[in-house]
Amino acid sequence: MYKYDHYDRKIVNQRVDQYEDQLNRYFNKELTDEEFRPLRLQNGLYIQRHAPMLRVAIPYGLLSSNQLRTLADIADEFDRGYGHFSTRQNIQYNWPKLEDTPKILRKLADAEMHAIQTSGNCIRNITTDPYAGVTPDEIVDTRYIAEILRQWSTFHPEFALLPRKFKISISGSKHDRALVKTHDIGLELVKEQENLFVNVFVGGGLGRTPVIGQLLKEKLPIEHLLSYCESIIRIYNLYGRRDNMYKARIKILVKALGVESFKKQVEDDWNNGKNSSNHLNDKEINRVKQFFTSPNYETVESIDLEDQFRDDHNFLHWIKRNTREHIKNGYRSVTISLKGKKQTAPGDIQSSEMRVVADLADQYSFGEIRSTHEQNLVLADVKEKDLYDVYSALCENNLGEANIGLITDIICCPGGDFCSLANAKSIPIAKSIDNLFDNYDFLFDIGTISLNISGCMNACGHHHVGNIGILGVDKDGSEWYQITLGGQQGVNATLGKVIGPSFSADEVPAVIKEILNVYVAQRDSEEELFIDCYNRIGLDPFKEAIYKN
Amino acid sequence: MDTQLIKNKELILNDWFWVVPDTSNEEVKKQAGKVVQFKLTGEDFPSDGTLHNVTFPEAEKVIVPLRLYLLKTDEIKKKYKEYGIWIYSHDELDLFNHLKEDINSFPVVGVYVEKFADGRIYSLGNLIRRKLSYKNDLRALGDVFKDQLFYLARSGFDSFLIKEGYDAKKALLGLDDFSYSYQGTLNQMPLWNER
Ligand code: HEM
Ligand code: SF4
Numbered sequence: 001m002y003k004y005d006h007y008d009r010k011i012v013n014q015r016v017d018q019y020e021d022q023l024n025r026y027f028n029k030e031l032t033d034e035e036f037r038p039l040r041l042q043n044g045l046y047i048q049r050h051a052p053m054l055r056v057a058i059p060y061g062l063l064s065s066n067q068l069r070t071l072a073d074i075a076d077e078f079d080r081g082y083g084h085f086s087t088r089q090n091i092q093y094n095w096p097k098l099e100d101t102p103k104i105l106r107k108l109a110d111a112e113m114h115a116i117q118t119s120g121n122c123i124r125n126i127t128t129d130p131y132a133g134v135t136p137d138e139i140v141d142t143r144y145i146a147e148i149l150r151q152w153s154t155f156h157p158e159f160a161l162l163p164r165k166f167k168i169s170i171s172g173s174k175h176d177r178a179l180v181k182t183h184d185i186g187l188e189l190v191k192e193q194e195n196l197f198v199n200v201f202v203g204g205g206l207g208r209t210p211v212i213g214q215l216l217k218e219k220l221p222i223e224h225l226l227s228y229c230e231s232i233i234r235i236y237n238l239y240g241r242r243d244n245m246y247k248a249r250i251k252i253l254v255k256a257l258g259v260e261s262f263k264k265q266v267e268d269d270w271n272n273g274k275n276s277s278n279h280l281n282d283k284e285i286n287r288v289k290q291f292f293t294s295p296n297y298e299t300v301e302s303i304d305l306e307d308q309f310r311d312d313h314n315f316l317h318w319i320k321r322n323t324r325e326h327i328k329n330g331y332r333s334v335t336i337s338l339k340g341k342k343q344t345a346p347g348d349i350q351s352s353e354m355r356v357v358a359d360l361a362d363q364y365s366f367g368e369i370r371s372t373h374e375q376n377l378v379l380a381d382v383k384e385k386d387l388y389d390v391y392s393a394l395c396e397n398n399l400g401e402a403n404i405g406l407i408t409d410i411i412c413c414p415g416g417d418f419c420s421l422a423n424a425k426s427i428p429i430a431k432s433i434d435n436l437f438d439n440y441d442f443l444f445d446i447g448t449i450s451l452n453i454s455g456c457m458n459a460c461g462h463h464h465v466g467n468i469g470i471l472g473v474d475k476d477g478s479e480w481y482q483i484t485l486g487g488q489q490g491v492n493a494t495l496g497k498v499i500g501p502s503f504s505a506d507e508v509p510a511v512i513k514e515i516l517n518v519y520v521a522q523r524d525s526e527e528e529l530f531i532d533c534y535n536r537i538g539l540d541p542f543k544e545a546i547y548k549n
Numbered sequence: 550m551d552t553q554l555i556k557n558k559e560l561i562l563n564d565w566f567w568v569v570p571d572t573s574n575e576e577v578k579k580q581a582g583k584v585v586q587f588k589l590t591g592e593d594f595p596s597d598g599t600l601h602n603v604t605f606p607e608a609e610k611v612i613v614p615l616r617l618y619l620l621k622t623d624e625i626k627k628k629y630k631e632y633g634i635w636i637y638s639h640d641e642l643d644l645f646n647h648l649k650e651d652i653n654s655f656p657v658v659g660v661y662v663e664k665f666a667d668g669r670i671y672s673l674g675n676l677i678r679r680k681l682s683y684k685n686d687l688r689a690l691g692d693v694f695k696d697q698l699f700y701l702a703r704s705g706f707d708s709f710l711i712k713e714g715y716d717a718k719k720a721l722l723g724l725d726d727f728s729y730s731y732q733g734t735l736n737q738m739p740l741w742n743e744r
Binding site for chain 2: 005007010011014015017018022030035038039121151152153154155156157158159160161162163226234237238242243272273276277278283284287
């Protein structure tokens with residue numbers, strides 16, 4: 001993974017100095033609340049219901065074991081012993097003290113981490129496929145391009161104060177696991193005769209106005225990646241709305257201008273400046289690429305786990321759901337579920353559990369961990385012969401939930417328990433749905449399905465792209481939940497459709513159960529996934545069943 | 550004369566009189582509900598009436614709004630020894646096309662931000678340098694203080710009029726917030742060139 005040199009270290013340390021000075025000036029009343037706000041946000045600091053919330057960047061979801069231990073230490077020393085993995089591969093602390101934040105940032109800097117641009121109206125953490133570099137369907141490894149983008153976007157002088165936040169994501173595989181079509185800029189890397197190109201999507205996003213991104217530029221040669229992104233963001237910076245924060249994202253600008261007219265403006269600017277100093281060259285691409293070469297894989301035989309562990313159903317369930325194919329024979333990637341019965345909220349992790357994961361990474365997976373936008377963790381390179389040991393260790397520490405991609409692998413925002421913008425709570429809804437499934441058989445019978453919950457239309461839980469989406473709404477001051485069906489992420493990204501009038505919190509579990517019953521009754525075989533069944537039969541059968549009473 | 554002006558990494562005496570039309574009596578026009586004229590993002594410019602009523606100060610050097618300059622070119626040329634122009638952050642770059650003279654005949658061009666969080670100023674700096682090839686003093690005006698200076702300097706600005714009431718000496722230090730920058734700009738190569 002990327003290692004800091006003295007330049008990176010200096011930049012991150014100077015950022016902490018800068019922030020400390022800003023905080024002091026704020027305490028001395030030399031900066032008003034309004035002035036300090038964008039400054040603290042760009043350091044990941046929100047002021048929330050209970051306390052400030054600090055969001056720490058995990059660039060493209062990649063962490064070393066020592067970095068994870070640092071995160072655990074911070075949780076113990078400055079928070080309440082836990083952290084929360086977010087849907088953009090970052091980690092959040094819910095209880096730090098404002099005056100402690102410079103100390104936390106220094107600790108992070110010592111471990112080559114930071115909270116730069118994790119919030120605020122700037123280019124945010126670049127996200128990508130958590131299985132980059134190890135997934136068999138990969139065309140191009142996205143990690144080094146993500147690192148190049150991280151550096152380019154860090155303190156980009158022109159884009160420090162955009163109309164609104166700006167999210168970029170990259171995918172380099174046949175299956176898009178990076179949600180490129182629901183990002184402000186989505187980048188799809190492709191290869192032709194060893195030359196790299198980028199398909200550039202623009203204007204996707206969820207939030208109050210969910211939009212699927214549109215293809216702006218096909219096959220852009222990689223050396224123009226930075227200058228092209230600059231032109232897009234420049235046009236957005238100048239013309240994106242600043243008078244109404246709900247209409248300020250680039251998707252609204254692209255819609256208002258029309259994608260063709262937007263493109264014309266971008267290309268006019270780009271043609272004038274494409275040979276800017278940020279024209280990428282092979283030397284730089286290769287310099288960064290060498291940080292992401294394959295680890296020293298051993299030559300090992302593949303093992304028939306099904307046969308060897310034929311009596312251990314729980315283990316085989318876990319293998320089926322929580323591990324996936326690897327480019328290297330005899331290896332698999334392990335996804336650790338943070339959605340177990342013991343987790344207080346989806347994505348939450350105790351400091352002790354972080355240390356367990358860090359140790360397992362050291363012992364079995366080259367000391368690296370990745371975070372996923374589904375709020376889970378990944379050990380990307382585990383030998384098949386070690387899987388049972390890894391599984392056992394995870395089980396001993398309440399991390400052995402075998403539910404990746406199943407309905408209890410819920411993506412959920414902090415909601416009304418923590419967030420001041422919420423219409424409704426979301427964590428208790430996740431818990432009540434989780435409680436429907438006390439045995440694996442029903443869970444496994446339902447199979448792959450996604451369920452996403454957001455406490456308000458800001459859509460932090462990505463409810464629009466959940467096969468089942470739950471959205472907290474406010475009706476006359478009380479909490480209600482609107483349900484959508486048919487949302488999907490990936491190459492065929494689709495937004496879910498509202499099923500009908502909303503429900504109270506008590507009703508939600510029964511409604512979910514009814515939806516699943518309809519699916520089980522209507523599927524043409526056990527192989528037909530929920531989403532395929534839904535696409536075949538449509539909304540009506542679900543609607544009828546739910547509202548018949 | 551105040552000492553809020555930073556140029557060439559120094560505080561210098563500001564002998565430029567900055568002319569700002571008083572728009573406080575103007576009726577605020579509500580933006581139409583639809584996003585028709587996107588580029589204006591809802592903000593108004595001083596009306597011709599307001600511009601006509603601007604009283605010209607007794608000074609040697611002034612910076613006047615480009616809109617005012619276009620309206621009263623002759624008067625300004627006659628009255629002042631030196632004059633510069635400034636635009637609002639919601640002005641379009643095209644406004645400069647109305648100038649009969651070369652933009653480089655102005656010793657100072659300013660961009661005004663009403664609010665610190667308005668980041669358009671940075672892109673305007675880039676465009677004024679790159680598209681209009683402006684070579685002289687590019688000045689940031691308005692809600693400008695320490696925390697923008699590093700970025701402004703890298704977006705083509707070379708002087709900064711620090712907002713009244715803000716410590717300009719401290720602000721000066723903002724120019725040195727970072728020793729290195731990853732990305733290149735119009736006049737700086739990216740860090741990767743050094744690595
Ligand atoms: C508790 C504090 C939080 C607050 C106040 C908050 C606020 C917001 C707001 C206002 C938006 C909408 C922005 C827009 O549409 O322009 C948003 C979007 C988003 N938030 Fe949060 N959020 C919080 C926590 C989280 C957490 C914990 C996660 C991850 C689990 C998260 C992930 C996201 C994502 C992914 C989006 C983007 C949705 C999109 O594509 O538009 N947020 N957040
Ligand atoms: S979706 Fe709404 S309730 Fe949930 S975290 Fe985001 S802003 Fe808060």
